[in-house]
Amino acid sequence: MSxxxxxxxxxxxxxxxxxxxxxxxxxxxxxFNHQGYEVMEADGQCVGCASCAVMCxxxxxxxxxxxxxxxA
Ligand code: SF4
Ligand code: SF4
Numbered sequence: 001m002s003x004x005x006x007x008x009x010x011x012x013x014x015x016x017x018x019x020x021x022x023x024x025x026x027x028x029x030x031x032f033n034h035q036g037y038e039v040m041e042a043d044g045q046c047v048g049c050a051s052c053a054v055m056c057x058x059x060x061x062x063x064x065x066x067x068x069x070x071x072a
Contacts, residue, residue: 002048010060
């Protein structure tokens with residue numbers, strides 16, 4: 001399974017990634033970073049499409065795409 005990493009200190013809480021995710025993986029976490037922005041969290045089936053990372057204006061998301069046949 002693919003997964004993402006959210007670099008929380010880069011997040012500005014804009015939620016564009018939430019809207020971009022086709023499988024509803026991303027959501028507001030209720031936690032705030034040192035700049036005072038609510039950071040997102042991932043929960044669900046990530047398909048590794050990278051829409052969230054492309055959409056994020058602050059390059060706060062890294063995508064680790066699973067390779068077929070490799071251990072996830
Ligand atoms: S890589 Fe795609 S499926 Fe995974 S969290 Fe981002 S938008 Fe959603
Ligand atoms: S698009 Fe980027 S900056 Fe905006 S909420 Fe998502 S991770 Fe944070």
